[in-house]
Amino acid sequence: MLRAEGITIGTRLRDVSTAIEPACITAICGPNGAGKSTLLQVLAGLLRPEAGRVMLEGEALDTLHPRERAKAIGYLPQDAEIAWDVAVRSLVALGRLPHRDRGNAQVEAALAALDLEALAERPVSQLSGGERARALLARVIAGDPRWILADEPFAALDLAHQARLLAQLAAQAASGAGVVVVVHDLALAMNHAQRVVVLDRGRVVADSAPAAALTPDLLRAVWQVDAEWIGKPGRRALVTR
Numbered sequence: 001m002l003r004a005e006g007i008t009i010g011t012r013l014r015d016v017s018t019a020i021e022p023a024c025i026t027a028i029c030g031p032n033g034a035g036k037s038t039l040l041q042v043l044a045g046l047l048r049p050e051a052g053r054v055m056l057e058g059e060a061l062d063t064l065h066p067r068e069r070a071k072a073i074g075y076l077p078q079d080a081e082i083a084w085d086v087a088v089r090s091l092v093a094l095g096r097l098p099h100r101d102r103g104n105a106q107v108e109a110a111l112a113a114l115d116l117e118a119l120a121e122r123p124v125s126q127l128s129g130g131e132r133a134r135a136l137l138a139r140v141i142a143g144d145p146r147w148i149l150a151d152e153p154f155a156a157l158d159l160a161h162q163a164r165l166l167a168q169l170a171a172q173a174a175s176g177a178g179v180v181v182v183v184h185d186l187a188l189a190m191n192h193a194q195r196v197v198v199l200d201r202g203r204v205v206a207d208s209a210p211a212a213a214l215t216p217d218l219l220r221a222v223w224q225v226d227a228e229w230i231g232k233p234g235r236r237a238l239v240t241r
């Protein structure tokens with residue numbers, strides 16, 4: 001379990017508690033500025049809360065050695081910058097740093113999972129935005145973390161690569177990883193997450209199975225939109241009125 005307990009950071013997060021479970025996909029949703037990225041950074045141990053704490057599998061996250069934390073948690077920031085212009089394969093291999101091994105098998109598997117084999121020798125400066133996003137995610141997956149925290153991983157991806165990434169994240173969850181994604185696409189959360197945490201102005205306003213969390217009433221209260229879900233479970237679409 002990855003547990004946030006009473007996290008407060010100014011008005012960005014106000015007494016936020018949630019328990020993220022392994023072996024499933026949790027979506028964090030909410031309007032712009034709701035605190036989603038802030039919460040993800042806190043869960044990754046990259047931002048210290050003013051009050052509250054994060055517990056990773058029963059231990060306080062801030063007591064773990066940074067290398068142990070990096071092995072356990074793979075974090076993909078929103079708009080990640082790449083400091084060095086290395087080849088894609090070398091970038092993905094950086095995901096093995098906490099393990100202090102080359103992890104060739106994991107690197108090749110991550111390249112394949114994100115459809116990057118043909119780009120493996122290309123310098124990252126010569127990638128499109130979506131290709132770059134896939135390379136950064138491959139770096140996270142190559143580290144084989146027990147927890148994957150990804151901030152809007154689908155934002156730059158075309159439809160085919162979105163579907164492929166979803167399948168990849170679902171496979172990681174099926175093999176036991178806890179997957180947390182920040183998403184704006186509520187249909188994606190509804191259809192593919194097992195759990196949805198909704199933030200509004202720094203507070204948790206829903207934390208449950210998607211259909212119970214993303215009700216038309218909540219969409220109206222939080223996003224100020226009149227909308228309804230159509231279609232069958234697992235294939236829902238959101239229609240605004």
Ligand SMILES: Nc1ncnc2c1ncn2[C@@H]1O[C@H](COP(=O)(O)OP(=O)(O)OP(=O)(O)O)[C@@H](O)[C@H]1O
Nearest residue numbers: 011012030031032033034035036037038039078182
């Ligand atoms: N470094 C910072 N210092 C102070 N306030 C910040 C900082 N970064 C973000 N904020 C503010 O904290 C609030 C939450 O920001 P956050 O990035 O977590 O929102 P978000 O839900 O991820 O938004 P978006 O959907 O626009 O990406 C916002 O009001 C934002 O302006």
